[in-house]
Amino acid sequence: MVHEKPDESFHWKKRLGEIDHLPGESVHDKTASWEKLHDRLGKKPRTNKIMWYWAAAACLCILAGLQWIKVKEKDTPVVTVEPLAIPQRSSDTSGIIKSNPDAHATHTVIKKRQSNSIAVKEKNKPVFTSIGLNNKNAAMDPDTVKKSLPPFIVNTVKPVDTIALITVAPQRKKLRVVHINELGKPMEQEIQFARSNVLPAFEAKVFRQDRSAGFSLSRNFSDNIVKIKLSPSN
Amino acid sequence: MNIPELIKEARQGSTAAQKCLFDQFADKMLMICRRYVKMPEDAEELMLDGFYKFFKNIVAFNYQGDAALYAWLKKIMVNECLMFLRKKTVFTIVSETLADELPLQEEALNNLSAAEIVNLIIQLPVGYRTIFNLHAIEGIPHAEIAALLGITEGTSKSQLSKARTLLQKMLLQNQTDYGTRKTR
Numbered sequence: 001m002v003h004e005k006p007d008e009s010f011h012w013k014k015r016l017g018e019i020d021h022l023p024g025e026s027v028h029d030k031t032a033s034w035e036k037l038h039d040r041l042g043k044k045p046r047t048n049k050i051m052w053y054w055a056a057a058a059c060l061c062i063l064a065g066l067q068w069i070k071v072k073e074k075d076t077p078v079v080t081v082e083p084l085a086i087p088q089r090s091s092d093t094s095g096i097i098k099s100n101p102d103a104h105a106t107h108t109v110i111k112k113r114q115s116n117s118i119a120v121k122e123k124n125k126p127v128f129t130s131i132g133l134n135n136k137n138a139a140m141d142p143d144t145v146k147k148s149l150p151p152f153i154v155n156t157v158k159p160v161d162t163i164a165l166i167t168v169a170p171q172r173k174k175l176r177v178v179h180i181n182e183l184g185k186p187m188e189q190e191i192q193f194a195r196s197n198v199l200p201a202f203e204a205k206v207f208r209q210d211r212s213a214g215f216s217l218s219r220n221f222s223d224n225i226v227k228i229k230l231s232p233s234n
Numbered sequence: 235m236n237i238p239e240l241i242k243e244a245r246q247g248s249t250a251a252q253k254c255l256f257d258q259f260a261d262k263m264l265m266i267c268r269r270y271v272k273m274p275e276d277a278e279e280l281m282l283d284g285f286y287k288f289f290k291n292i293v294a295f296n297y298q299g300d301a302a303l304y305a306w307l308k309k310i311m312v313n314e315c316l317m318f319l320r321k322k323t324v325f326t327i328v329s330e331t332l333a334d335e336l337p338l339q340e341e342a343l344n345n346l347s348a349a350e351i352v353n354l355i356i357q358l359p360v361g362y363r364t365i366f367n368l369h370a371i372e373g374i375p376h377a378e379i380a381a382l383l384g385i386t387e388g389t390s391k392s393q394l395s396k397a398r399t400l401l402q403k404m405l406l407q408n409q410t411d412y413g414t415r416k417t418r
Binding site for chain 2: 012013019040
């Protein structure tokens, strides 16, 4: 049974190859089958089409991404600001006052601009750079800058109001540092006065002697007026 | 136009030659598919798949005679059927257990017509039918069948044995039916 010999039953197997259709079943419609096959042969394989669709979609995505990056780069505001010239103030405040608070504030604003590359509008005036100007230390006046620039630049370039775009933290108010000697005489005079032996004297009128302090005023006391001399220790 | 010329034309993409070849072999190939697959619609679809592959790869085919062409086509169809069955059938599961084994009498099959034999084969369970077709009709050894279907050689042998027993039973049943019909 298991060791069967196929050649022995050759005739019935041969007959199986000769049969074209089973009796009782409808004859196979070759024409319809051929039409189906012909349609399949005419078509290109689906997988190739799908591959091409995927490739095209990927290319579109890459192009869109590149375009978006370019647009983003263009929109990013990169403004380089050269340090502004600090307006020179009158020399009357120089001396005891260590630093001008306004100038200090201007410096801090400039530093912020340099570090963050942000243009900040100062006192509602457009920011002008010192390009093409001979005197860089001079204060920037918009009118003078406009005059110094060629006319086509003045006509084309307009100052941009960036204050609406950029929010800047409010600047800290720094209290004015005042030396204590500023209230009285100048420092040098005080020092000279202290060094000198000439001590200033002032008079104090004592109305009631019994209420005076415990020290003796007999020497300087005359007609209810006490003369007190200040010593350097005082 | 003879077959070598048709093959030559078909290689060059002639639709007429392809149709001639299809008309010549379609019925026989459909019957091969019917032996493996029970449903006629499935068999037709598999036959079309086989011819599609044949025409796509006809450039690689070296014509060495009509028998070689028939064998090549038959192999394509059998492979298509096995691929189809592998997707749907688990061959390791034995669907029916038979208590006693009856040896298949080949002479009894010789007395039957081809259509009757095919009808008997179609009635076999899918596992038995496939292995009976592959071993008893195509002559493929058990080791190769095991590799083709992803089963062990022992499973292939046992399935064949059970297929033969079932066929013998069916033959005996047919004889009885035939006898009773005759007496009536």
